[in-house]
Amino acid sequence: MGIRTTTAILAARALSFACKIAGKQGVTMAGKLAMKVDPQILKKLASQVRGEIIVTCGTNGKTTTNNLICSALEADGRKVICNHTGSNMLMGVAAAFVLNAGVNGRLDADNAVIEIDEASTVRVFPFFKPDYCVMTNLFRDQLDRYGEIDITMDLLRRAFDMAPDMKIIVNGDDSLSTYLAQESGHEVITYGISEQVKGAQGSADGSTREIREGQFCKKCGTRLEYSFYHYSQLGVYRCPQCGFHRPEIDFDACNVDLKDGLTFGVKEKNQALRRIHANYRGFYNIYNILACWAAVRTAGVGTEHFDRMLDRYNPENGRNELFQIGKTKVLLNLAKNPAGFNQNISSVMEDPDEKDLIIVINDNAQDGRDISWLWDVDFDRLQDESIRSITVSGLRCQDMRLRLKYVSISADLIEDVKTAIEKRLADGCGNLYVLVNYTALYSTHIILKNMEKG
Amino acid sequence: MKITIAHLYPDLLNLYGDRGNIQCMKMRLEWRGYETQVIEYNLGDPVDFTKADIVLLGGGSDREQMIVCRRLQEIQKEFLSYVEDCGVVIAVCGGYQLLGHEYSTPDGDMEGLHLVDLTTKQGSPRLISNIVLENSIFPYPVTGFENHGGRTYLGEGVKPFGTVVHGYGNNGEDHQEGVLYKNVVGTYLHGPLLPKNPHVCDYLLKNALQRRGITAPLQELDDTQEKEANAYIVKRFVK
Numbered sequence: 001m002g003i004r005t006t007t008a009i010l011a012a013r014a015l016s017f018a019c020k021i022a023g024k025q026g027v028t029m030a031g032k033l034a035m036k037v038d039p040q041i042l043k044k045l046a047s048q049v050r051g052e053i054i055v056t057c058g059t060n061g062k063t064t065t066n067n068l069i070c071s072a073l074e075a076d077g078r079k080v081i082c083n084h085t086g087s088n089m090l091m092g093v094a095a096a097f098v099l100n101a102g103v104n105g106r107l108d109a110d111n112a113v114i115e116i117d118e119a120s121t122v123r124v125f126p127f128f129k130p131d132y133c134v135m136t137n138l139f140r141d142q143l144d145r146y147g148e149i150d151i152t153m154d155l156l157r158r159a160f161d162m163a164p165d166m167k168i169i170v171n172g173d174d175s176l177s178t179y180l181a182q183e184s185g186h187e188v189i190t191y192g193i194s195e196q197v198k199g200a201q202g203s204a205d206g207s208t209r210e211i212r213e214g215q216f217c218k219k220c221g222t223r224l225e226y227s228f229y230h231y232s233q234l235g236v237y238r239c240p241q242c243g244f245h246r247p248e249i250d251f252d253a254c255n256v257d258l259k260d261g262l263t264f265g266v267k268e269k270n271q272a273l274r275r276i277h278a279n280y281r282g283f284y285n286i287y288n289i290l291a292c293w294a295a296v297r298t299a300g301v302g303t304e305h306f307d308r309m310l311d312r313y314n315p316e317n318g319r320n321e322l323f324q325i326g327k328t329k330v331l332l333n334l335a336k337n338p339a340g341f342n343q344n345i346s347s348v349m350e351d352p353d354e355k356d357l358i359i360v361i362n363d364n365a366q367d368g369r370d371i372s373w374l375w376d377v378d379f380d381r382l383q384d385e386s387i388r389s390i391t392v393s394g395l396r397c398q399d400m401r402l403r404l405k406y407v408s409i410s411a412d413l414i415e416d417v418k419t420a421i422e423k424r425l426a427d428g429c430g431n432l433y434v435l436v437n438y439t440a441l442y443s444t445h446i447i448l449k450n451m452e453k454g
Numbered sequence: 455m456k457i458t459i460a461h462l463y464p465d466l467l468n469l470y471g472d473r474g475n476i477q478c479m480k481m482r483l484e485w486r487g488y489e490t491q492v493i494e495y496n497l498g499d500p501v502d503f504t505k506a507d508i509v510l511l512g513g514g515s516d517r518e519q520m521i522v523c524r525r526l527q528e529i530q531k532e533f534l535s536y537v538e539d540c541g542v543v544i545a546v547c548g549g550y551q552l553l554g555h556e557y558s559t560p561d562g563d564m565e566g567l568h569l570v571d572l573t574t575k576q577g578s579p580r581l582i583s584n585i586v587l588e589n590s591i592f593p594y595p596v597t598g599f600e601n602h603g604g605r606t607y608l609g610e611g612v613k614p615f616g617t618v619v620h621g622y623g624n625n626g627e628d629h630q631e632g633v634l635y636k637n638v639v640g641t642y643l644h645g646p647l648l649p650k651n652p653h654v655c656d657y658l659l660k661n662a663l664q665r666r667g668i669t670a671p672l673q674e675l676d677d678t679q680e681k682e683a684n685a686y687i688v689k690r691f692v693k
Contacts, residue, residue, distance in 0.1 A: 140469075143469065143470065143601060144582050144599070144601050147580070148469070148515040148516075149515075150515055150516075150517060211468060211473075215465060216466075216518075216521075221521070223465075223497075369582070369583075369584065369599070370470075370582075370599045370601060370644075370645075371599075371645075372470045372471035372474070372599060372644050372645050372646055373471060374471070375471030375472075375473055375474030375477070375646050375649075376468075376471055376473065398679075398682055398683035398686045399645075399650070399683055401679055401683070402649050402650065402679055402680060402683045403474075403649070405679055406474070406477050406478060406481050406649055407477075
């Protein structure tokens with residue numbers, strides 16, 4: 001492999017170790033250093049993966065879907081390279097390979113399961129061509145960084161062109177992702193939920209005023225007609241003008257039950273109905289599990305340990321992560337754009353018990369500097385007796401407090417996250433939800449982890 | 455008395471939290487005891503300017519803006535007489551650009567509505583920043599966020615919405631931001647604009663009420679939280 005590769009791997013390892021000691025994540029920095037020392041290292045390492053490379057793209061659900069796929073492959077006895085922490089730009093992807101390679105430059109891996117930020121796909125695909133791409137959904141997210149969804153779609157289109165043999169496993173309920181996958185000319189496999197599910201949108205009467213993307217047909221510009229929506233623009237759609245429509249669904253969830261976790265069946269051609277149960281909350285997690293199932297089935301991975309994998313799946317990455325601190329149960333979750341936040345609110349409201357809520361909003365570069373999206377979230381749904389208190393925290397807590405004021409909800413303002421959590425642990429009701437956007441995720445996870453240890 | 459807010463094409467122009475501007479105007483009217491009505495006109499709905507006290511035109515993607523522009527050309531005369539009759543308009547981002555004569559790009563020009571003397575040409579890179587403005591008609595600065603590819607230039611003698619203290623403004627060159635013409639406010643500021651700038655919101659409301667013959671000063675509201683959120687941006691970005 002050469003001295004250059006070895007130096008790159010050693011340097012990245014050392015830096016990653018130093019960052020860990022300093023309490024920082026450091027994954028991206030380690031990748032950056034390795035790529036600087038050996039610009040071809042990602043290509044060299046990825047080419048050693050013995051089996052398929054699966055990538056996951058899409059606005060929401062990337063990390064959870066990708067980690068589930070990785071766990072399913074590991075449950076099948078495979079050795080897998082995965083960027084677990086969600087560092088999903090070029091340098092984070094590089095780090096996942098580099099930090100798992102031997103100093104001799106050898107990589108021992110059956111598969112790689114990699115999530116990639118949509119805008120970074122064009123930067124990653126020159127180094128390896130995935131065999132499968134899971135495309136979860138496209139929602140508005142960080143308009144200041146990515147621009148409009150149209151721009152993101154153009155980037156993905158260019159990336160797909162770079163990997164002509166890649167199969168795309170797409171959420172058929174999302175007209176935008178489906179259009180993109182179909183237009184690319186790649187082989188397309190679909191998953192979706194064909195029946196309307198009670199409680200999917202959160203509001204009992206379905207009168208949500210959610211922002212919906214892609215209301216107009218990407219092919220001809222006519223307004224799409226919907227039989228129903230699950231949430232945001234996900235649902236059963238067709239174009240009355242050009243005939244563009246929700247595709248045949250290869251992996252179709254049915255008999256969805258949102259009580260006591262998530263239970264549903266998956267219909268697949270020429271296969272018996274498969275029941276799946278998971279102890280998670282949140283309708284959106286059905287899509288994450290379904291995407292994983294579709295990927296695993298399509299890639300020919302064994303599924304006999306799939307249920308046990310779901311049972312044991314504990315991400316410890318701040319996505320739906322549970323902590324027990326003294327008498328208080330704390331649930332930490334990421335909420336970084338309107339579609340994700342609305343689904344988070346649905347999850348919180350599914351819990352009938354009394355609860356305290358802390359919302360942390362930062363505007364660092366990785367969050368997006370622009371926080372106008374807060375006004376596209378349906379916070380009025382938090383006007384509920386079961387919510388005992390709401391505390392706003394983080395750099396833009398002022399804006400968050402104002403957002404709530406204009407739906408007649410009063411909130412406590414405590415800018416420092418740790419102080420806010422300590423206060424609610426001291427005077428709260430023992431059931432605390434902490435919703436944070438991206439850059440607050442890791443630090444809040446560490447704060448809660450340390451508090452849990454005591 | 456009922457005040458009617460006409461929200462133009464929210465199905466197409468809804469990029470940057472425009473709902474917040476609507477919600478802010480509505481709440482600040484209701485807190486003062488006025489009844490409000492918000493009419494959403496979607497593409498294809500006939501727009502009745504005679505019913506409107508305030509018109510909001512938001513921002514959308516380039517493609518969607520084109521669709522809206524073609525639709526608005528059909529009712530340009532009605533829109534123009536509303537503006538000339540001192541009708542209140544708040545136009546943000548793409549909506550602001552549409553008010554002018556044209557939006558020119560290397561791929562061709564899009565004719566605007568000619569309601570206000572300004573032109574916009576596409577530029578690169580996009581101007582993306584937190585932004586702070588000053589205008590002596592407002593007691594404290596105006597704060598928000600801007601994200602636009604267009605460079606807007608005001609005609610001779612046309613007044614801007616404010617002078618840029620931090621950020622880029624209309625074109626990143628002349629330190630001007632937005633436009634004030636009769637009762638029209640055009641601006642690149644979203645964030646959204648009004649909740650953190652209650653003085654701007656009340657300026658629009660006062661003009662709308664005056665046009666309906668109500669000249670008494672607006673009742674004061676407790677704006678502590680609004681002012682704190684505004685002051686945070688000024689303190690953080692204005693050195």
